Amino acid sequence: QSVLTQPPSASGTPGQRVTISCSGSSSNIGSNTVNWYQQLPGTAPKLLIYSNNQRPSGVPDRFSGSKSGTSASLAISGLQSEDEADYYCAAWDDSLNVVVFGGGTKLTVL
Amino acid sequence: EVQLVESGGGLVQPGGSLRLSCAASGFTFSDHYMDWVRQAPGKGLEWVGRTRNKANSYTTEYAASVKGRFTISRDDSKNSLYLQMNSLKTEDTAVYYCARVSFMYGYGFDYWGQGTLVTVSS
Numbered sequence: 001q002s003v004l005t006q007p008p009s010a011s012g013t014p015g016q017r018v019t020i021s022c023s024g025s026s027s028n029i030g031s032n033t034v035n036w037y038q039q040l041p042g043t044a045p046k047l048l049i050y051s052n053n054q055r056p057s058g059v060p061d062r063f064s065g066s067k068s069g070t071s072a073s074l075a076i077s078g079l080q081s082e083d084e085a086d087y088y089c090a091a092w093d094d095s096l097n098v099v100v101f102g103g104g105t106k107l108t109v110l
Numbered sequence: 111e112v113q114l115v116e117s118g119g120g121l122v123q124p125g126g127s128l129r130l131s132c133a134a135s136g137f138t139f140s141d142h143y144m145d146w147v148r149q150a151p152g153k154g155l156e157w158v159g160r161t162r163n164k165a166n167s168y169t170t171e172y173a174a175s176v177k178g179r180f181t182i183s184r185d186d187s188k189n190s191l192y193l194q195m196n197s198l199k200t201e202d203t204a205v206y207y208c209a210r211v212s213f214m215y216g217y218g219f220d221y222w223g224q225g226t227l228v229t230v231s232s
Contacts (some may be wrong), residue, residue, distance in 0.1 A: 050212075
């Protein structure tokens with residue numbers, strides 16, 4: 001099981017807003033920033049959100065992130081079919097001295 | 111254009127060894143930390159380890175699952191990253207990605223290679 005906890009699946013219809021949660025502890029999310037990755041089928045992951053709520057250049061503003069305490073969330077508004085992918089949260093863990101990932105959330109656009 | 115290209119994957123027997131390479135181009139390789147991340151078939155992402163840059167003494171970190179068996183190294187003169195894998199186990203079967211750590215993007219992995227498949231099986 002992963003150090004960061006994500007729901008295994010999420011779904012929504014086109015145009016809807018969906019959120020994906022990521023729960024950790026004081027040694028990872030509680031004391032470090034969270035990054036989110038999107039992995040489209042058959043491709044390498046892509047950095048989607050960094051430092052909790054910042055978007056790299058080129059990432060649409062439909063994607064947003066937030067963090068509170070030892071939990072973080074990724075929100076996708078105006079859901080599109082091309083958003084169907086696996087989403088992973090990640091953070092540095094000060095106790096383990098490693099990067100920890102969530103188990104991933106498979107997003108289905110109905 | 112930033113590019114990361116892994117090579118060296120293949121089929122190896124349990125207990126065997128393999129060395130992966132990652133050729134980098136399009137950026138100042140020596141400035142960056144570089145990581146390895148793997149993904150077992152049908153599973154999620156698992157961080158393998160990190161090599162920091164010269165300014166940080168090329169220090170390394172490893173996931174508990176590979177510590178003592180895997181070694182990460184780099185050759186800044188060749189813009190290359192390596193992963194030496196020894197005492198391989200069936201559970202090491204995965205696609206291995208090299209990834210660039212971005213200081214600008216909160217130590218996130220802003221560039222990834224295409225991955226190389228390592229299969230550990232008898």
